[in-house]
Amino acid sequence: MAKKPKIGMYWASSCGGCEIALVNLHERILDIDANFDFAFCPCLLDTKKKDIDAMPDGDIAITFFNGAIRNEENKEMAQLLRKKSGVLIAFGSCSSEGCIPALSNLHSMEETLKTVYLENPTIDNPACIIPRPETDMPEGKLHIPAFFDRVKTLRDVVDVDYSIPGCPPEPHQIWNVVDLVIQGGPLPPKGSVIGAGSSAVCDECERKKEDKKIKRFYRTYEIVPDSEKCLLEQGIVCMGIATRDGCGALCPKVNMPCTGCYGTPEGVFDQGAKMVAALGSVLDLGNTKSLSEDEIERRIDKLIGSVPDYAGVFYKYSLAASILKGRSR
Numbered sequence: 001m002a003k004k005p006k007i008g009m010y011w012a013s014s015c016g017g018c019e020i021a022l023v024n025l026h027e028r029i030l031d032i033d034a035n036f037d038f039a040f041c042p043c044l045l046d047t048k049k050k051d052i053d054a055m056p057d058g059d060i061a062i063t064f065f066n067g068a069i070r071n072e073e074n075k076e077m078a079q080l081l082r083k084k085s086g087v088l089i090a091f092g093s094c095s096s097e098g099c100i101p102a103l104s105n106l107h108s109m110e111e112t113l114k115t116v117y118l119e120n121p122t123i124d125n126p127a128c129i130i131p132r133p134e135t136d137m138p139e140g141k142l143h144i145p146a147f148f149d150r151v152k153t154l155r156d157v158v159d160v161d162y163s164i165p166g167c168p169p170e171p172h173q174i175w176n177v178v179d180l181v182i183q184g185g186p187l188p189p190k191g192s193v194i195g196a197g198s199s200a201v202c203d204e205c206e207r208k209k210e211d212k213k214i215k216r217f218y219r220t221y222e223i224v225p226d227s228e229k230c231l232l233e234q235g236i237v238c239m240g241i242a243t244r245d246g247c248g249a250l251c252p253k254v255n256m257p258c259t260g261c262y263g264t265p266e267g268v269f270d271q272g273a274k275m276v277a278a279l280g281s282v283l284d285l286g287n288t289k290s291l292s293e294d295e296i297e298r299r300i301d302k303l304i305g306s307v308p309d310y311a312g313v314f315y316k317y318s319l320a321a322s323i324l325k326g327r328s329r
Ligand code: SF4
Pocket: 013, 014, 015, 016, 017, 018, 066, 067, 091, 092, 093, 094, 095, 099, 100, 166, 167, 168, 169
């Protein structure tokens, strides 16, 4: 029997949701099994790093790499899997753009470790121990992977062939990608975003869009929105304008705003900047003709001030891949 090509999936700094998305292919997992050998997938198989080390370079036809690059081990595995894979795909938002783990880029490494190991209300750490890459013990030196100052994307550390957006990617979109490979391609140009559309979530959202004019912003718990009207027009920050389509506008369908997990639409470089620019054109400041510059500025500040946590709203998924990348120090 002819040997099947190998497929792999690895989790770096990840929540495990991307693996669940793969399992959500349901019976199509059997189609993957019929066409590929699972070479490496820590959540499904007990394969060790030494097994990957022993493979010839390029031996794994496709690797889905999910999770961000948070520490030395994540980087080492990214470099190893790059070498051993024909096609390396950044799978999901963490790997493509840093996602929620990258919000810690707003703080230094020291601040993050202090919060997690010393200030976390659920931790019992009376000796105030903070992990270090090397610790001298009576038995010898202990090593753990060094924690990076910033969360990085997969593309920041290795050459990436494609990325599949989403937190996590939608199963039907994962299948579209796998099926394309099974059918023999042709694959899109290197560097493309695959398993998604190229436009914005607003284009696949069926809510009624009229003239957007926003007098104030609301958090989702503050109002019960009209279930047919555009959420942004009702004052809820919906990131649909600045987010790639492909999920089927899932969140607006259930009366929740899009928070931006599919990343930037084609041609947009910075998701947060795009959203801020879009909001700038829909603020309703009232009649400004007779107002002084100071008063206009005050009204803008008041209106924008009703958006809580700018970074968490505008860069919830994309901070590591944005122009800012994090807090400048
Ligand atoms: S992209 Fe979302 S689902 Fe996937 S690992 Fe990151 S946080 Fe989890």
